[in-house]
Amino acid sequence: MSHKKKHHPEDQEPVLEQVDQDQTGQEETIEDELTKLSRERDEWKDKYLRSMAEFENYRRRTNQEKADWIKRSTEKLALNVCDVLDNFERALAQIDPEQAEDKFFKGISLIEQQLTSVLEREGVKKIEALGHDFDPAKHEALAHIPSVDFEENIVAAVIQNGYTMNDIVIRPVRVAVSSGNPQTQDSNE
Numbered sequence: 001m002s003h004k005k006k007h008h009p010e011d012q013e014p015v016l017e018q019v020d021q022d023q024t025g026q027e028e029t030i031e032d033e034l035t036k037l038s039r040e041r042d043e044w045k046d047k048y049l050r051s052m053a054e055f056e057n058y059r060r061r062t063n064q065e066k067a068d069w070i071k072r073s074t075e076k077l078a079l080n081v082c083d084v085l086d087n088f089e090r091a092l093a094q095i096d097p098e099q100a101e102d103k104f105f106k107g108i109s110l111i112e113q114q115l116t117s118v119l120e121r122e123g124v125k126k127i128e129a130l131g132h133d134f135d136p137a138k139h140e141a142l143a144h145i146p147s148v149d150f151e152e153n154i155v156a157a158v159i160q161n162g163y164t165m166n167d168i169v170i171r172p173v174r175v176a177v178s179s180g181n182p183q184t185q186d187s188n189e
Contacts, residue, residue, distance in 0.1 A: 075170050078124045081115065082163050082171065088112035089161070123166040129155045129173040138162060138169055143176040152180035 092112060095105050119125075127138050134141060134153045139162070147156040155175045162173030 074122065075165055078119060078122060078163070078165055079171060081119060082124065082161070085112065085115045085119065086161050088115065119163075124170075125164050127162040127164060127169070127173045129162065129175055130158050131155065134175070134177045138172055139175045139177075140172040141177045142174050144179040145176045146180065146182035147178035148181050148183070150178035152178055154178045 088108065088111065092105075092109060099105055116126075129139055131150065132155050134155055139155060142159055145156055147154075150156045154177070155173075156178040157176040158173060159176060160174040162169065162171050164170065
């Protein structure tokens with residue numbers, strides 16, 4: 001025989017209260033856990049985004065360093081070719097006008113022109129200085145000389161050609177700068 005206990009509603013109230021308290025405790029624990037997981041997720045997301053940004057910056061910096069390295073190596077080669085071009089120019093300046101029609105000297109002149117055009121295709125240009133205002137960004141003054149042809153602070157003589165590469169000075173022009181007309185200076189004193 002089985003004895004069945006009759007459950008009275010009064011007997012169940014403490015049990016229900018305990019279940020409600022357990023559920024409320026579980027809900028608070030679940031909410032705490034959910035908040036904790038959300039915070040953790042946000043931290044990982046932030047770390048991920050920072051890592052991606054750092055990697056992108058690293059990639060950009062590395063690419064820029066490669067481009068600069070290539071540019072510098074090209075710049076060094078261009079400067080070496082500019083020295084050769086300067087020597088051609090000096091040699092051609094020594095030719096007498098009667099010899100200018102000689103095939104040999106015409107050939108040298110054509111080689112000089114070809115070197116100039118090759119450099120120009122690479123963005124290298126000679127800086128024109130003679131007769132221009134002295135500019136310390138483009139010119140390196142080696143001397144101040146009196147000049148009847150040029151006013152004060154005008155480039156009176158080019159000692160060594162200078163060049164730009166892609167509008168950046170890779171070698172300044174070495175010049176002598178006019179200190180003005182010596183006769184005018186004597187009369188002012």
